[in-house]
Amino acid sequence: MSEIIPIGPYHPLQEEPEFFRLHVEGEKVTKLDIEIGYNHRGIEKLAESKSWDQVVFLVERICGICSTSHPAASINAMEDLGGIEAPERAQYIRTIICELERIHSHMLWLGLAGHFIGYNTVWMWVWKYREIVCDIFEKVTGNRQSYAMFKVGGVRRDILDEDIPWIRKYLGKLKPALDLFKGAVMDDPVIHARTKGVGVLTKEQAKAYCVVGPTARPSGVAVDVRKDDPYFAYDWVDWDIVVLEEGDVFAKTACRILEMYESLKIIDQCLNKMKPGSIDLKIKELPPGEGIGRAEAPRGEVYHYILSDGSNFPARYKVRAPSYVNIFSNEVACVGEEVADAALVLAAVDPCYCCTERVVVVDQNKKEENVFYSHDLIKLSHEKTRKMKEELGL
Amino acid sequence: MTWKEIEKKIHEQFDAKILKWYKHNDNRIYIDIDPDNLVEFSRFLFEDLNSRFIIASGVDTPRGGIEILYHFDFFQMPQVLSLRIFTKKPKLEVESISGIIKAAEWIEREISELLGVQFNNHPDMRRLLLPNDWPEGKYPLRRDQ
Numbered sequence: 001m002s003e004i005i006p007i008g009p010y011h012p013l014q015e016e017p018e019f020f021r022l023h024v025e026g027e028k029v030t031k032l033d034i035e036i037g038y039n040h041r042g043i044e045k046l047a048e049s050k051s052w053d054q055v056v057f058l059v060e061r062i063c064g065i066c067s068t069s070h071p072a073a074s075i076n077a078m079e080d081l082g083g084i085e086a087p088e089r090a091q092y093i094r095t096i097i098c099e100l101e102r103i104h105s106h107m108l109w110l111g112l113a114g115h116f117i118g119y120n121t122v123w124m125w126v127w128k129y130r131e132i133v134c135d136i137f138e139k140v141t142g143n144r145q146s147y148a149m150f151k152v153g154g155v156r157r158d159i160l161d162e163d164i165p166w167i168r169k170y171l172g173k174l175k176p177a178l179d180l181f182k183g184a185v186m187d188d189p190v191i192h193a194r195t196k197g198v199g200v201l202t203k204e205q206a207k208a209y210c211v212v213g214p215t216a217r218p219s220g221v222a223v224d225v226r227k228d229d230p231y232f233a234y235d236w237v238d239w240d241i242v243v244l245e246e247g248d249v250f251a252k253t254a255c256r257i258l259e260m261y262e263s264l265k266i267i268d269q270c271l272n273k274m275k276p277g278s279i280d281l282k283i284k285e286l287p288p289g290e291g292i293g294r295a296e297a298p299r300g301e302v303y304h305y306i307l308s309d310g311s312n313f314p315a316r317y318k319v320r321a322p323s324y325v326n327i328f329s330n331e332v333a334c335v336g337e338e339v340a341d342a343a344l345v346l347a348a349v350d351p352c353y354c355c356t357e358r359v360v361v362v363d364q365n366k367k368e369e370n371v372f373y374s375h376d377l378i379k380l381s382h383e384k385t386r387k388m389k390e391e392l393g394l
Numbered sequence: 395m396t397w398k399e400i401e402k403k404i405h406e407q408f409d410a411k412i413l414k415w416y417k418h419n420d421n422r423i424y425i426d427i428d429p430d431n432l433v434e435f436s437r438f439l440f441e442d443l444n445s446r447f448i449i450a451s452g453v454d455t456p457r458g459g460i461e462i463l464y465h466f467d468f469f470q471m472p473q474v475l476s477l478r479i480f481t482k483k484p485k486l487e488v489e490s491i492s493g494i495i496k497a498a499e500w501i502e503r504e505i506s507e508l509l510g511v512q513f514n515n516h517p518d519m520r521r522l523l524l525p526n527d528w529p530e531g532k533y534p535l536r537r538d539q
Contacts, residue, residue, distance in 0.1 A: 036523065037523035037525070042534065207446070229467075289418070290424070292422055301448070305465070
């Protein structure tokens with residue numbers, strides 16, 4: 001008997017609008033239909049009516065979590081168009097902002113993943129330490145989210161020398177916290193049982209779906225714009241790209257945790273290497289032509305293409321967010337999984353958490369509809385964790 | 395493979411079919427081709443040269459047609475190669491590359507509804523972003539509407 005379970009279009013945890021229609025047979029998922037477009041805001045068209053300076057603010061509103069990755073790709077595209085190179089100090093500051101953001105975004109994901117599988121302590125601990133990153137942002141940029149730091153040819157605010165010891169002190173608190181999370185995830189038999197071998201995306205599938213970021217790297221595809229096409233200061237500091245082989249939810253989790261260590265390494269070096277100097281070239285206009293900008297967001301490569309006719313406004317602005325390719329890969333990663341795991345697999349891509357605002361179970365034979373709400377799905381997941389704990393004698 | 399070798403291979407295979415080879419800088423390369431050669435060229439880039447399809451972007455030009463760019467990346471290399479095709483109004487038809495590159499499925503659906511380009515032999519031509527009650531024949535990114 002084949003059933004269809006729709007998930008979406010809104011999720012109460014992260015409120016990301018996507019709609020998944022799970023085709024299930026018994027407990028197994030046999031097919032996945034993905035529908036997007038519930039929150040299409042027409043930003044590409046809107047960008048055509050904004051000046052180059054305003055566009056950076058506009059694209060910052062695309063994502064509320066990784067709010068600095070779109071401006072990063074945007075200014076990269078504009079600097080590619082105009083052949084502009086921002087001053088060294090500005091590049092270091094940009095790198096620090098991007099890496100701080102990666103840490104807070106990965107922590108947000110880790111916390112929600114913990115909550116979903118019934119580990120509310122992980123959720124609360126991780127989010128407690130995420131506050132430290134937000135505090136640093138507040139100190140450096142004046143905002144805890146949407147920092148408005150980037151502009152063509154530089155940054156808007158400097159990092160003050162007198163703030164650096166304070167920043168270091170706060171960053172120092174993160175390393176022990178990361179060790180704590182690493183232990184909590186890597187050494188826990190229940191987390192292993194719930195995530196290992198679940199939602200595997202093979203290397204071939206990853207390449208076919210052209211996925212990016214922490215959806216591609218755990219599947220053995222070494223793609224990271226920071227290494228491949230170095231921008232900002234990524235070329236001037238020493239760090240490693242995290243590539244794992246398994247491609248399951250566990251590898252995706254491990255990849256994000258290990259990446260946070262690399263981010264700390266990068267920030268530390270940037271703070272050391274930063275020299276006094278100019279932070280802005282004060283660019284007034286951009287030439288006609290085309291520009292391509294890329295940036296590695298916490299979720300993967302952000303890609304911006306701009307077309308300029310020499311006026312103060314873009315003639316065409318194209319944005320490709322990493323989730324655009326990553327979400328599509330769920331089509332294969334979800335198949336063969338249990339319903340209780342499906343939402344976790346959808347979430348492992350970190351598009352949105354799992355978009356399970358309400359679930360309608362449609363029994364095709366009886367034509368009945370049963371409406372469940374998000375807490376039912378979360379309960380299903382918690383139930384599974386509880387059973388596993390019992391089986392393991394914990 | 396280095397970028398030099400990739401460049402050489404493209405020249406060997408497609409030299410006669412390249413309308414224009416434009417280098418914006420060392421890392422940004424634009425190649426203009428005829429839409430008829432698109433599938434063959436994309437297959438060569440994706441399968442033989444082991445590239446990654448990034449995205450396609452369409453633009454309504456004042457030249458009376460739609461220009462579509464297909465962007466490719468080559469793993470561990472800073473270069474982005476953009477294939478440019480031009481299709482003239484009113485018959486906006488292009489062969490779909492989704493048969494070769496699965497990842498192109500969504501963006502072809504998007505370009506089709508936002509710019510009104512018909513992708514032939516696409517496996518699933520439903521709407522992607524626009525609502526179901528959006529009127530037929532209205533394309534939000536067209537300049538003539």
